[in-house]
Amino acid sequence: MKKKRFVFLLVLALVLTSCLFESSENGLDSWMEEKGMPTSYKVQTLTIGDLKAASAEVFMDTLPRSANYRAVLGHVANLSHDMVFDFFFTADTNFLKKFKADDSASVYLLLALQKDFYTDKEFPKDSLEVEEELDIQISWILDHGRKNKFKDSLSNITDSIWYESLEDWSDVSVVDTTLKVSLSKLDSSVRVDLPEALLKELKETERHTRLQLKISAPKASRLYRFYGAGADEPPYLSMYASSKYLPFAPSRMASIVHNEEDCKECLILHGGVFDSLVVEIPQEAIMKALSEFYGEDFPVSEKEEFDVRQNVVLAELTMARDDSKGFSELGLPIQVVVGSFVDSADGVTRKMESYRLNNEEILDVGHQNLVFHDGDSLKVQLTMGLRDFINRASDDRGLKFMMRLGFPFLQEKDTTYMSYITDRRDTVRLRLDNSDYARYDFSSVLESSMTLKLWLASKRAFKEEDK
């Protein structure tokens, strides 16, 4: 009973005082203003021109990589691409006997051209007429064993171990031969007759066989794309004897790239591979502009280790662009993707930057982070990079970022920035799923000066005129 009385008293008091203490709408805004606190953050822009790169370095990607879904063979944009197959099979002993005894036995490889790429409406139709007899080199490494121990030992060779072993492809048999490829015959397989020498070696194998086979076409006039080991139409190695075929699909495939660029100092990026260009801009000019902008020392006062008195809402770097020294297979614009080097747990990690759309500009002149399209400038957004750079500028580091060629871009003047289906049920794709094995020379781009534009929100005191 007494408890109830207390509760009643409490509620009554609360109700009475809440009526008594009714507040006005702008009270808190006004109180915060008087305390010198803002009620919203102001965004200011700062443009810093005449920036020059202090260093720029290309890291060419020549590591063997998986070609399990798409494999390429040939030569394009000063790169030549080899295809490597890793077959493992246990042949039927009966068939193996006949194969060894039959003088007319043969072995060949069937490859399927990547039909979805060649029939894509973005692939230049005139190129479908291409027919070429390629000079190819076939080389191989053959291992075999009778016991299960040999078979088991193969399962220990992981993909990464295999890719590493491919970098040193020596002491192997090499045979020159030719291969005819016709892009107009997409439905029929490309047949590669494997050399007599390999056939002879295969006849000597025991029950379990591992065949690593490499095909190179360094003199090809272009690049040819085939389905890889894991695709719906994988390549087959076919053994033929006594009117019987025994086909084997590869357990995995890899692609090996040979870089044939003459100019080692040139800043050339290739598409389709993971070439990257790392650029560093010295901090002085940026810091000077910031200290002039804020009217106080920058980066920080002596007491403070880091500077978090402002936040970079957006950072955009504009550089000159010259597509004339570039080459693209498909003639489509290619997106330049960027990543910034930012601190993470006492180390530095590379984070890919997000991309904010400038709709007005896109509708007018198209996306500006593209090469091989109209215009003469390239704009990349480095928001995360600039936030981290300004935060830790007191340790004298420069602004460091990485550029890479992305996929061919299909929405040059579209602001949706996603694949979508139109009212008429047509699919509009953002980008092509297949790479353009393009080549772009950034040497002259980085020689000219760049402009950095920052959108900043600051905790610094407003100047009298800003209030």
Added chain:
Amino acid sequence: MKKFLGLVAVASALSFGSTIGLDALGEEHVLGGTASAAGRGFAGGAKTGDAEGVAVTNPARLAFDQKVVFNLNFLIEMDLVSGNHDDFSSVGITLPSFNLSFPMGDFGAMGLSLWQHYASSFNQETEESDAKLEYAGSVYELVPTYALRLPYLRSFSLGVSGHYVLGSISRSLTLKKNLDGLDSSDVWGVADYSLTDYVEGTWEIKDHPMYYTFALQYRGREASYYFSYTTGYTLQNDLKYNFRISEVDSLAPTKNTRLIDVPAMFATGVNYRFKKKHNVMMDLTWRAWDSDIENMAGSWNMEKETRTQGDFMASLGYQCDGSGLFYDPYWKQINYRVGAWYRDWYIDGVNEFGGSIGAGFPLGRKGTTVDLALQGGMRFADTNSEWDEAFFAIRIGLTGIGSWGQSRR
């Protein structure tokens, strides 16, 4: 226990209080914020006789207690903040203290309190600009106390308590974008981010585990007095600042340590008892602040420092003790209290007038009591950055009394 923890969680989530001094130390909860003392206008440090438990300004009083006392206090405070022809209000609940005391007969008495000495609690959103401001700070003190009646001079007691400081503080100011003055061609670059100016830190005493209070009390038949001295100390507040878009932001925070020199405090009080159950009491506390307090903020156009003044509190109270006899009518068993106080805050130009009425309701025969105090008053701020406040507070104290360890004589 679960209910208690739940209550603590609710109280900590809802705790807002005074807006004065949020960036300095916050609102000081005097005398441990017990509901019984609050009912008498925070007077009565010298009052012995009933089981009130620990008094943080007068550890010596504990020596006269004869029963084990557990005491838990709640504070519901409503503030109307006004200035510059505008006002706003806030309501909040907090747990200013809980106390435990064990008398040990001839070996004196021991006590332990957890006391929220300073609180900066605030959580409001602006209606117009949708900004959100939140302060959540507490300087907690864990206060072990020991008191002993002197041999031969049994009317005198000595007490000492140590104050182990702990606690944390954070301020989060979340803002929406403002495109004023931005060129229309640049508007596209401003995403719809909310930016948060976030500060967080911890409290401790610099170079020392504790600060101390020493007290001497005299208990007479009619008049009782105490005098206490609390050592000065330096509060250390290690702060980390960030200006972030999300809570997982990777920017390294700027660090700062602010040191606050809290001066020594003198306190004294008298309690005069007449006609057995009537008590009149008066308490005085005084501290002379030498140095200003560095603010937690230090960004935008906020003041970098809070100027201090000598802080002083005078309180006057009256209590009519209940009979303590369970066969008396219930109204005779109730303790009735009334009091008033004047206080100069540690912040320059801020002073407070307040009055309160209170009552202690005994529950059952064992001495368990519910104390209730209703307080109201004004805080006047003669500075530009602080606004005046009218406050109304309800304090509830739960006191449990046991006779553990006491043998029948």
